[in-house]
Structures are given as structure tokens and as C-alpha cells.
């Protein structure tokens with residue numbers, strides 16, 4: 001689709017349909033066109049989630065290509081909150097793998113475990129899945145709300161490597177293998193570190209435009225002077241040092 005299609009409310013179902021299809025299986029060029037198209041419609045609330053998802057998928061490739069592994073890992077983890085709209089098994093696989101590379105052992109353990117559950121469910125759709133306590137404090141959608149792809153994303157031998165890795169971690173078990181948490185600054189509830197909303201008080205945080213991490217009160221953040229979007233200062237500086245551009249509006253930018 002050409003991104004300069006002017007938006008009109010009657011086109012909303014078509015814009016939604018195009019977004020859903022490209023987010024699920026689009027190649028990078030299609031994602032970029034979709035993202036540009038959605039940027040022209042960012043005042044439409046129903047499409048703003050798709051705008052963020054397309055942005056973070058593009059940022060994931062960017063950071064990987066630039067060798068910004070720490071940022072790439074944060075983006076993979078942030079993307080898990082959108083697994084109703086992107087391929088969930090791939091998202092958990094990439095989150096598990098990037099956390100393993102970054103030595104975030106607990107997170108890699110939890111995400112790879114969930115990946116293996118999904119892979120089994122894809123192999124045998126009748127087997128059923130259990131929800132577990134790992135995700136209680138998170139805004140990562142429940143396995144019961146996902147639609148699974150027909151075929152597995154990685155082959156049997158890769159999956160058995162992951163099983164061995166998980167087993168070796170649970171045998172060593174140096175730390176508690178749970179997801180990192182923080183406290184809701186509004187109501188004091190225990191929350192997942194990457195959650196963009198509090199289940200108890202419904203408060204919402206904005207995601208950093210570099211990595212998607214939540215910009216809660218005690219995260220030092222900066223605002224792009226061109227697009228007005230916010231980013232965690234640490235993520236921004238690492239990204240802009242390498243690219244000299246804002247990841248959202250692409251204007252030339254400096255570190256803070």
C-alpha cells in the first residue's frame with residue numbers, strides 16, 4: 001500500500017486489516033511503509049497501537065543491524081506485550097535468545113519456557129496449554145488470548161538445544177527464575193518491570209521510543225525537540241550516539 005493514502009474514517013477497517021496482516025508476517029520494507037502510513041494517522045486511537053508495534057519492529061531490526069545488543073534485547077522484551085498482533089512464538093523465542101545473549105538469565109528462562117509451551121501447542125493444537133504464575137504481574141497477553149501460527153518458527157533440533165539450556169539453568173538455579181518487578185508509583189502494587197499499565201489502578205505509562213521500556217517516574221527521560229516523543233535518557237544516548245537521529249521522526253539529534 002502506498003503510504004500517502006489520505007486517511008478517512010470510512011477507511012478504518014481497511015487500515016486495520018492492512019496493519020494486522022503486515023504486523024503478522026510483513027517484511028521490513030512493508031513494515032516501513034505501514035509505519036509511515038500510520039504516522040499520518042496518529043491521531044486515530046484505534047491505530048496508535050499498530051503505530052507503536054510497527055515502530056518497535058523496525059527498531060528491533062535497526063538495533064540488531066547496528067550491533068546495539070542491549071537495546072535490541074529491551075525491544076524484544078517490550079514487544080511481548082503486543083503478541084496478540086505479532087507472531088507470539090517468534091516473539092518469545094527472540095526475547096529468550098536476546099536475554100540469553102545479554103545474560104539476563106531469569107528472563108531468558110521464563111521466555112524460552114513459554115516459547116517451548118507455544119511450540120508444543122503449535123505441533124499439537126489439541127494438547128492445551130496451562131497459564132502459569134510467571135505472567136501474573138505483567139501486561140503480556142495470556143496464552144488463551146493468542147492465535148497460534150500453523151507451523152513452528154524454529155525446528156526440532158533448535159528447540160532441543162533450548163530445552164537443554166533451560167534444564168542447565170534450573171539445575172544451577174543461582175537466582176530465583178522470575179521476571180523482574182517494580183512497584184506502581186500510584187498504588188504501590190507489584191508490577192512487572194516492563195509493564196505499561198497497572199492492573200490494579202489502571203495507570204498507564206508511555207513507552208520509550210528507542211526501546212519500548214516504560215517511562216515511569218524515576219526513569220530519567222528526554223523529549224525529542226522535533227516530534228515531542230519521549231525516551232529513556234540512557235537508551236536515547238546509546239542509540240543517538242550511534243545514529244545521530246531520532247528513532248521516531250528521523251531528525252538529526254544529539255545526546256543529552
Ligand SMILES: [Zn+2]
Nearest residue numbers: 184187198201
Ligand atoms: Zn497502580
Ligand SMILES: [Zn+2]
Nearest residue numbers: 224227246249
Ligand atoms: Zn523525534
